[in-house]
Amino acid sequence: MINNVSSNIKNISKVTYKEKPFEYWGPTPAEARKAVVNKPHGLRDKRTTMKEAVDRHIKDGMNLCIGGFVNTRVPTAIIHEIVRKGVKDLTISIQSMSICCELLAGAMILDPDRVSIRRVELAWWGYEIIGIAPLFRHLVTNGIIEVDDYTNYGMSVRFKAASMGIPFVPIRDHGGSDMELVNRGKMIECPFTKENVYIVPSCIPDVALINSTMADKFGNARLFGALCTDPEMATAANHVIMTTEKVIPSEAIRTYPNLTEIPYAAVDCLVEQPFASHPGAVYGNYWFDMDHIRMFRNAGEEFRKTGSKEALQKYYDEYVFGVADHNEFLEKIGFRTLQKLRDWDGHQPVIAY
Amino acid sequence: MPEYTDMDMIAYTGSRVLEDDKIVFVGTGLPIIAAMHAQLTHAPNLYMIYEAGSLAPILDMGMPLSVGDTRAARKACFLKGLCSAFELTQRGYADYAFIGGAQIDMYGNICSTMEGTDYDKPSIRFPGSGGAGAMAANCEKTIAIMALEKRRFVEKVDFVTSIGYGDGSPDYRRNAGVAGSGPYRVITNRAVFGYDEATRRMKLLEIKPGLSPKDIQELVSFELIIPPDVKEMVEPREEDLHLMREVIDKEGYFLKKKVQK
Known part of the structure; x- marks a missing residue:
């Protein structure tokens, strides 16, 4: 970004890039404020079906935020339904993600008239120990999608800024790296210390997809294990589609209100769905299914290396298009595998009342 | 001396670098093995922080x-989310960052975003910063773990993902607005590097027994500072290998990996 305050990054940078005139990649802070004011704020039963939730809220051209972190508490069940419905021209906002982003990328590679990604604001997209994300690499190195790079803190705090209703936030990273040049943040002189400080624009999604450990029917949600950035994302977004592993009584919520991490008012639709993150993990419920993740990644890697879409198509035909809903998907995974994943979680303690 | 692999040596050396009564910000793999080995030996009051929030x-x-693995949250003292982990770091509670990358230069700047010259159409795209850029900015000291290869130790990195000492000028990090003091050690399978205080350039500190400073310089594209008092890397003892292989990484997920992909 052109700017008269900067670090000395230009002394060492080798990278060329397109100057981006600043714009929010989704609702502006003013639009976001209005959207929330216009939502009903009473306690209402938010429970609905996955199909209904996705039909109502997923629209072409929107900024879609994917909750969880890498493969923890990711909203796989909602992503599958979005692929079945189809959505075009998406902006995706995440911190770090594996299979959920690759599922959208794969759907785009198979049929760009059904699913398409225009751009992604992110910190990281990969499979960690299993390897790089082949479909992300394909889309970026071929210039098919636009990226805007931040750190994990940068993305998380951008959601936090949105959740606070402020337009930007000052932070102590990105400066002096090439991200200072290529992303939409900006170096300024702090009006108080007179030192350089980096500011990043808030990230306001149209819709955030969240899987919670448990929630009451109104959408008051508890999260166990790492919170990731779910609480910030939920109140950053204009709307939230939430799956929950278990619906719990509202008396439980009112008995221990400190345990509520996402308040009901932020949640538009609630779908009770056990194993909603599979093949991702949910603390206290199940560990991640590395074999399944590897199988899907292999299909993507085959496409990247050979150009053949056969394995990818087969995966989607079997696990996404070949099933009506997530329960049918889980039937394909099979009881024995799911039971094993439950055991591997090690019964991490959660509070269900 | 017992037989050990490159991975054993890197993890063991990582452990030696960590001091007691500190907090180390870890990712996956070798840094965790290094931190756990340190906890079980010379640094019983050393603790880990994970970016997902524990x-x-x-x-x-x-x-x-995985950094988001539910096991990383096991029996933590404090368990929130990414904002909390990085804000504790920004505030000064994380003493060490352990990060890796595809390329590093003489001032400790690291690339893990892309190779090529065009950001909008790179020749290779890596996953991206993840937590690394924020860790290198705001943990007090940055420890890099890299395989010692000429294509990785480069004159200039293709993309500065994680800030080091920048162009080496004394006020680079201050003008960048970051809080941590910066690059501290680079740990490889064959050598350990530090940084010269006056020039902020990479300096050879230790080499694997049997190798010479010249052998190391040949694996690095830029000119290293080679002081007269280069030490030998300490090799892991039988009990260290036992701890790392049989207690810490029982399944061999990380120690059995080869250095080169």
């Missing part, structure tokens, strides 16, 4: 295979 977990269910 502080001081007890990893009694095995090695986390």
